[in-house]
Amino acid sequence: MPLILHIETATDICSVAISKGDQQLASAESGPERSHATLLNSFIRKCLHESNKVLDVIDAVAVSKGPGSYTGLRIGVSTAKGIAYALQKPLLSSGTLESMAFGASSHRDIQDLIQKYDSGLILCPMLDARRMEVYTGFFTPEIILVRDVAADVVDKESFGEILEMNHVCFFGNGADKCEQVLKHPNAHFIKGFNPSASNMIKPVLKRFEEQQYEDVAYFEPFYLKDFIATTPKKRVL
Secondary structure (H helix, E strand, O other): OOEEEEEEEOOOOOOOEEEEOOOEEEEEEOOOOOOHHHHHHHHHHHHHHHHOOOHOOOOEEEEOOOOOOOOHHHHHHHHHHHHHHHHHHOOOEEEEEHHHHHOOOOHHHHHHHHHHHHHHEEEEEEEOOOEEEEEEEEEOOOOEEEEEEEEEEEEOOHHHHHHHHOEEEEEOOHHHHOOOOOOOOOEEEEEOOOHHHHHHHHHHHHHHHOOOOOOOOOOOOOOOOOOOOOOOOOOOO
């Protein structure tokens, strides 16, 4: 069973996990401090210590590829690539929204909705993308993507066609700000669900078994939107 290091830095939350096969051996996770550059390496050391492993023995490195925070993704991907290159290990990736959908299956409130609505339920992880824009993915409970990952500006008419045909479970930090706008009776909102390296274990294991490795030299995060740099306004005296 492969020993895999997982890195998730796509949002405010920084997290690391180590898995053997489909079992998690150790994990470390921050609050929303946006201190990824400071925390990431210490979290990796912590997980190695807790799992009684050394970095040399891992079989692969996995990273959440986005969409998400530009800076967070750059930190996570550059760290994962550096470790994979130095150790000559395979690099794997998982979409941030895809991993969240996999993780949803172990959330009690979401499990209740799956049992209640079965094939009539769609899972929609949402990530905050400023103002009323969110990154979204729509998945069946079996984690089959039914609409491409997109950046959506949310208003009261959003996702009307999907909501007319299905119950939809919205979760993630983008869902929190949309709850007051999306008032459709088929819309369900779950609070307190964030991206985590622990959610990457299942999709990453499948890619490892199928040898769906990334090119360490050329792999880039999936930003979805172009990064727009801003400069502070000059202070008027």
